[in-house]
Amino acid sequence: MTTTARAQGATIWLTGLPSAGKTTIARLLGDRLKAEGHRVEVLDGDEIRRFLSAGLGFSKEDRNTNVQRIGLVSEVLARNGVLSVVPVIAPYADSREAVRARHAVSGTPYVEVHVATPVEVCSERDVKGLYAKQASGELSGLTGVDDPYEPPVDPALVLRTQEQSPSESADAVYAALAERGLV
Numbered sequence: 001m002t003t004t005a006r007a008q009g010a011t012i013w014l015t016g017l018p019s020a021g022k023t024t025i026a027r028l029l030g031d032r033l034k035a036e037g038h039r040v041e042v043l044d045g046d047e048i049r050r051f052l053s054a055g056l057g058f059s060k061e062d063r064n065t066n067v068q069r070i071g072l073v074s075e076v077l078a079r080n081g082v083l084s085v086v087p088v089i090a091p092y093a094d095s096r097e098a099v100r101a102r103h104a105v106s107g108t109p110y111v112e113v114h115v116a117t118p119v120e121v122c123s124e125r126d127v128k129g130l131y132a133k134q135a136s137g138e139l140s141g142l143t144g145v146d147d148p149y150e151p152p153v154d155p156a157l158v159l160r161t162q163e164q165s166p167s168e169s170a171d172a173v174y175a176a177l178a179e180r181g182l183v
């Protein structure tokens with residue numbers, strides 16, 4: 001019987017406000033990693049909310065449940081050699097810490113990236129029109145506006161996307177992975 005070396009997986013969690021740039025960076029990074037031959041999954045938050053987290057809303061409890069489910073899936077993927085890129089807001093420090101702890105139990109790398117775009121820039125971008133809806137009173141509980149966002153205290157990387165192109169931001173995440181021997 002022969003044994004094959006297993007690739008090192010990891011969870012790369014991109015946390016930040018709506019329109020911060022999480023999805024854009026995740027896709028660029030995912031494409032690059034795939035092109036280099038890595039096993040990659042981008043766990044799209046919107047898709048997960050349509051299926052795995054269908055029925056959940058945006059209360060603290062529901063966001064926590066959503067983040068724990070995604071954390072579980074990502075850890076299983078990462079433990080099995082996949083680079084799992086997660087562009088999900090995850091606004092609460094305690095739920096992110098629970099995800100980190102789950103990874104620590106299996107010795108699976110967890111790389112937290114703060115996509116730290118200021119709310120003023122995010123609301124200008126307003127990719128999905130949520131900031132406008134909040135301003136007009138059509139929506140409440142928008143993260144960073146009238147709902148909490150607890151910034152990571154000790155992330156692996158902080159991205160100031162208002163000063164970078166999307167490719168530069170994705171390259172910075174790639175460099176953080178390279179520093180850790182993950183790519």
Ligand SMILES: Nc1ncnc2c1ncn2[C@@H]1O[C@H](COP(=O)(O)OS(=O)(=O)O)[C@@H](OP(=O)(O)O)[C@H]1O
Nearest residue numbers: 017018019045058063066088089090091141142143
């Ligand atoms: N009230 C409120 N607050 C924040 N975000 C909202 C809200 N309502 C809908 N959306 C849209 O849902 C996406 C957030 O889902 P997530 O699963 O990433 O959020 S969470 O981690 O469970 O908080 C988020 O996606 P992104 O814009 O890609 O961040 C929003 O488009």
Ligand SMILES: Nc1ncnc2c1ncn2[C@@H]1O[C@H](COP(=O)(O)OP(=O)(O)O)[C@@H](O)[C@H]1O
Nearest residue numbers: 018019020021022023024127161164165166169
């Ligand atoms: N450095 C950057 N990194 C990521 N996105 C950026 C950057 N600069 C400008 N953008 C733009 O910001 C928007 C971010 O949208 P998106 O990735 O959907 O955000 P999120 O997933 O965080 O809600 C896109 O239109 C993207 O082109």
